[in-house]
Amino acid sequence: MRITRVETFAVPPRWLLCRIETDEGVVGWGEPVIEGRAATVRTAVRELSELLLGRDPLRVEDHWQAMTRGGFYRGGPILAAAVAGLDQALWDILGKTLGAPVHVLLGGPVRDRVRAYGWVGGDDPAEITDALTAVVESGLTAVKMNAAGRMNRLGTVGELDRVVRRAELARELLGPERDFALDLHGRSSAANTRRLLPLLAPTAPLFVEEPVLPEHTELLAGLVACSPVPLATGERLYSRAEVLPALRAGIAVLQPDPSHAGGISEVRRIASLAETFDVPIAPHCPLGPVALAASLQLAFATPNFLIQEQSLGIHYHSGAELLDYVVDREVFRLREGHFARPTAPGLGIEVDEAAVRAADDGAPEWRNPLWRHPDGSFAEW
The missing domain is CATH 3.20.20.120 (Enolase-like C-terminal domain)
Structure with a gap:
């Protein structure tokens, strides 16, 4: 089995989903997102997918190691979220292939x-x-x-x-x-x-x-x-x-x-x-x-x-x-x-792919509020 395609979908209200497809028809889903930075994470998912295409999806841990440690500059929420969604999708594929829930x-x-x-x-x-x-x-x-x-x-x-x-x-x-x-x-x-x-x-x-x-x-x-x-x-x-x-x-x-x-x-x-x-x-x-x-x-x-x-x-x-x-x-x-x-x-759910595809790019560019104190200085949201 080999990974043939990695897709992402930005759907309302503010979520990013990813889909990993294999040459044997097994599909896995993940949710790689940092609230307010979905577009940035989407780019990171695309970059990381280069490490997955053509590879065996069942080597979940090996892929995790490559995605998190393969770049000289590591860590941070964007990379961690991108890895997270892809990792979820790989576990989904592993469970579906073996006929067992991830737990x-x-x-x-x-x-x-x-x-x-x-x-x-x-x-x-x-x-x-x-x-x-x-x-x-x-x-x-x-x-x-x-x-x-x-x-x-x-x-x-x-x-x-x-x-x-x-x-x-x-x-x-x-x-x-x-x-x-x-x-x-x-x-x-x-x-x-x-x-x-x-x-x-x-x-x-x-x-x-x-x-x-x-x-x-x-x-x-x-x-x-x-x-x-x-x-x-x-x-x-x-x-x-x-x-x-x-x-x-x-x-x-x-x-x-x-x-x-x-x-x-x-x-x-x-x-x-x-x-x-x-x-x-x-x-x-x-x-x-x-x-x-x-x-x-x-x-x-x-x-x-x-x-x-x-x-x-x-x-x-x-x-x-x-x-x-x-x-x-x-x-x-x-x-x-x-x-x-x-x-x-797998993850125990069946994603409504038609609904996801129909909603793709329908999510607004959500941002958390920017608050100010009465004196005009920045306030934590």
Whole structure:
């Protein structure tokens, strides 16, 4: 078997899918994307495809090594995302060729269902009550929301109070049997976060995400030492080498993204590394159908898995949903807040190729908002 073609598709709302075709008719799908940089990743996929064309697709690990280490200049989110999508597609082909789901190839299932959480926004506190109520009615047992909108480097008393009120409202509406997580999104400085974390303790969040920016990972140990709540990070860390300092700092939850951090091959190694630190993983995935399918394959084979992010009904998607691009929607049906174990070979989904091709290049050039403080200076989004 040989790889004969590699294609990419930019589809709404902001996703990039890739398709690897073989001379024996077996096709694999991946999702190589960095949100806001899909066109750049698309170019990287095209460049990396030169290493795959004419090759045996079943040599998944060898291809991963060549794609990540074959260039003298390595690393970074663009390359890691491009490798991730191609790696997912190669695992998809391997599973389809052998007639087994990817999680079976990774050692077999370690659980029967995977718990998921939903997003409820949070930038605008006025929207939270309705969103949380809707999530509860949907059957989800956990949610995540932004802790705050734009934040000053050292927040005012009012800013801190609004974050705490969000958390109190979430706990009040969800009760003691459901969970919520807060995402600081790196919007808070280390000093500001240090003030905030003890105030959140009475609401018992599942975790507080990105308490500082990823470039300030060296500050995490100090925050962990003073934090009464679990801290999480990882969506903007792209390799074992990058997550290691965060693990050594004592974070409670690691959040690698199978479409950002080198695909299934690298994220399974990241999960094993995290296991040696007694840290569970909660894969980052506010993305499309192939990214979620890859995440679930990892979740079912990973002992130290905690909970899965997913984008069904996410607050900022418009124009398309991940179910628009799959033939069988049942594979992504949530039951009592959980995904059932997929049994189809490969990634466990059948991509609706006609829908993908029809939507190609229909995605807007999505960019995250650019925020400013009242004095005109840059603010973290």
